[in-house]
Amino acid sequence: MSSTATIQPSQRELWGHPIGLYILFFTEMWERFSYYGMRALLTLYLVQKTTADNPGLGWLDSQSIMLYGWYTMLVYVMSIPGGMLADKVFGQKKAVLYGALILVAGHGILAFDQMWAFYTGLGLIILGVGLLKPNISTMVGGLYKDGDIRRDKGFSIFYIGINLGSLLATFIVGYVGETIGWHYGFGLAGIAMLFGLAVYLYGQKYLVHVGNKPTEQEKKEDVSLGQLFSKLSQSPLQLGVVLLICAYAIYAGFTYDGVDNWAYTALYIFIALVAGVMMMIYKNLNTQILKDRFLVLLLSFLIVIVFWGAFEQAGGLMSIYTSKNTDRMLFGFEIPATWFQGLNAGFIIIFATLVAGYWAKRKLKGKEASSLFKMAVGTMIMGLGFVFMIFAAREYSANGSSAMYWLVFAYLFHTIGELCSSPVALSFITKLAPVKYASLMMGVYFAATGLGNKVAGILGENASEYGEYAVFSGITIFTVLFGILVLAMLKPLKRLTHGAEDNEREIKEQEKFDLAQNENHN
Structure with a gap:
């Protein structure tokens, strides 16, 4: 047998x-x-x-x-x-x-x-x-x-x-x-x-x-939210911050314009609770190294919000712009507006290994290739993709329609930026998150992604008041400046990680050596 x-x-x-x-x-x-x-x-x-x-x-x-x-x-x-x-x-x-x-x-x-x-x-x-x-x-x-x-x-x-x-x-x-x-x-x-x-x-x-x-x-071994909230009630400063945000949430419900005023109330309460949990986690960490790494991790969540707040215009403002303002005729066939959203996935399949290979080679050469560096560069590249949407908006203002190739270039830059930033974000969490809070921090990462999507919606809503040109220009300027700010803070931030990524080059070198040995053996 x-x-x-x-x-x-x-x-x-x-x-x-x-x-x-x-x-x-x-x-x-x-x-x-x-x-x-x-x-x-x-x-x-x-x-x-x-x-x-x-x-x-x-x-x-x-x-x-x-x-x-x-x-x-x-x-x-x-x-x-x-x-x-x-x-x-x-x-x-x-x-x-x-x-x-x-x-x-x-x-x-x-x-x-x-x-x-x-x-x-x-x-x-x-x-x-x-x-x-x-x-x-x-x-x-x-x-x-x-x-x-x-x-x-x-x-x-x-x-x-x-x-x-x-x-x-x-x-x-x-x-x-x-x-x-x-x-x-x-x-x-x-x-x-x-x-x-x-x-x-x-x-x-x-x-x-x-x-x-x-x-x-x-x-029993897992840390529950109930345990964290019970500790929160024993900390006056942290509890005060949470209650202050909750009070503002109730104020928003009564005073904000729009049909979604109470939805914002629920959102602010959610943010207040997450903020309280984050403060309690920081307080309960028992070494300065863990606390420093946790602060850097929270900053990476801010990068995530900024990135997706710009990137997710694809399904909202850019989708409507494609449908209404873009000349989609090609050889007598009108290309459906939805097809342009597929450019992102197509470019990922084409360029994923190339981008990953570039960063791997850069790291092996000893050049800067930390997760924060890649996330900052990715945010800037993605933001520069909106330069093409600025050109598209200008062309539409002048001619009444804009060419399709502006969208193609925009989605290309957005995808390259995504490949630089998004894949490393999850890996970065596993490197810096305290072990007993790893699952919770992964959930917070998804929540940060969700908040980025909400930011994208808010920016898209403003296009009806300020115009696509202003929104696309604002996104470009903000994302590039934000990326530059992160790069300017890179050295002190890397010190706060206390070498969480320092041993990766040695591991890669060993893997490369082992692969060569196996090939020679075969």
């Missing part, structure tokens, strides 16, 4: 990786297909006139971008309770299953042309992504043992699945939604999520040892 007959399904490999990786790859691919497909249609559906051949809701641009900002923020913020439920109650594997089921329901309901269905569908998608997204990534890491050198490559393969789903969605769902019917596009996104659910259910035998329900011992 062959020796492979005794290997359990969960231990089998394909192309050098656990088969479970490919199960999660296709599950996430279809989930991202459904999410980005719906994202590509959302603002365009909202602003489409009710008298059009393919009628939408006829909202103002500012109203649609406002909803887009709240929606994309909540999708990421819900990763915090989604991760906590998995850690404390039913494990990552069931969290992903429940999230997929909720997503199928949410996208399915969006297929109905009723306002109750629209809002209900959005709410279910927010809940579903909050359960699925943080936990499926955790499961990928769980497929590999500690120290397994295949882990980084496994995440790279998984990342390709994310962008492949995004690329396919913007072309397929975008075309169906814009040309056949918006709700057909929403329904197609639901069918895609159903495929993802089917793949996940089929592959359970390959995921036996990952994402299981936490044991009682693991629950």
Whole structure:
């Protein structure tokens, strides 16, 4: 009998990786297909006139971008309770299953042309992504043992699945939604999520040892938010800061203009609670090294907010600008506005390895390639992409339309900036976060991403008052100056990390040596 007959399904490999990786790859691919497909249609559906051949809701641009900002923020913020439920109650594997089921329901309901269905569908998608997204990534890491050198490559393969789903969605769902019917596009996104659910259910035998329900011992070892809040009540200064922000939140609810005034109240209360937890974590760290690293980590979250606040114009302001102000005719065919959002995913697939290779070679040569340096440079490159949108806005003012190539160049720069900044942000968290707060800090990272999405919505809303030219110019100037400020502070910030990344060059050199030895041996 062959020796492979005794290997359990969960231990089998394909192309050098656990088969479970490919199960999660296709599950996430279809989930991202459904999410980005719906994202590509959302603002365009909202602003489409009710008298059009393919009628939408006829909202103002500012109203649609406002909803887009709240929606994309909540999708990421819900990763915090989604991760906590998995850690404390039913494990990552069931969290992903429940999230997929909720997503199928949410996208399915969006297929109905009723306002109750629209809002209900959005709410279910927010809940579903909050359960699925943080936990499926955790499961990928769980497929590999500690120290397994295949882990980084496994995440790279998984990342390709994310962008492949995004690329396919913007072309397929975008075309169906814009040309056949918006709700057909929403329904197609639901069918895609159903495929993802089917793949996940089929592959359970390959995921036996990952994402299981936490044991009682693991629950005891984990730090709960309840413990942190109980300590917060014993600290007058920290409690005062939290109460001050909460008081302002209530003031905002009564005084802010707009239909979302009480939504801002809830947002400020959430920020107050997060701020209180961060202060208590800092206070409870028992060494100065941990405290210094924690401060740098909080600064990196600020970079995350700034980056995504600019980058996420793609699904809001830039999407509407593409639809209304861009000449999209090519050889007699009008390119759907949603297709331009696929440029980001396409450029990621093309340039991901090139950008990663550039930074790796730079690090091996002993040149500056720290995470903070890459995040700052990435933010600046992404911000410079809006220079092309400035040219587009000027051309539109002069001629009544702007050329497509401005969008192509803008998305190219945005993607290069993303590849410099986004992948290293998660890795940076694992290097600096205190071990017992690692899961919580990962949730805060997703919350920072969500706040960046909300900032993007606020900036997009202002375009109706100040104009696209002013908004694009402001984003360019701010992101470049912000990146320069981070670079100016780089040396003292690196000192505060206390060498968290100093040993990486030696590790890379050893890996390079081992690879050469293996090749010579073979």
